[in-house]
Amino acid sequence: MKRIEKEDKSKGGIIIPDSAKEKPQEGKVVAAGKGRLLEDGKLVPLEVKKGDRVLFGKYSGTEVKVVGEEHLIVREDDILGIIE
Numbered sequence: 001m002k003r004i005e006k007e008d009k010s011k012g013g014i015i016i017p018d019s020a021k022e023k024p025q026e027g028k029v030v031a032a033g034k035g036r037l038l039e040d041g042k043l044v045p046l047e048v049k050k051g052d053r054v055l056f057g058k059y060s061g062t063e064v065k066v067v068g069e070e071h072l073i074v075r076e077d078d079i080l081g082i083i084e
Contacts, residue, residue, distance in 0.1 A: 001027040001054065001061075001072050026083070027072060028053055036076065046076055053083040 004026045029052045035045040048054060060078035064071050 001029045001056075001074060003027045003070070003072060004053070025058055026053065026055055027074075030071065048076060048079060048082060055080040055083065 029048050029050055032046050032048055032050055035043045037043055056072075056074055056079050061072040061074035064073060
């Protein structure tokens, strides 16, 4: 998934420097696998799909750089909700 960046200004119009920003906890799913394989060999399909906007935990996932862009690899268990 790719993080969705928030605005650089607060509601009052104050510009927030990069050093004071928190990493966003909202992202857009760029790609999803086929599902999760259970111990008995059954494949459980994922609830999230490409294009979904999701909320995830602050310390969830693994950050990777693909073709110069930062992405986050997250397990479906770490996704808190899908935004509609």
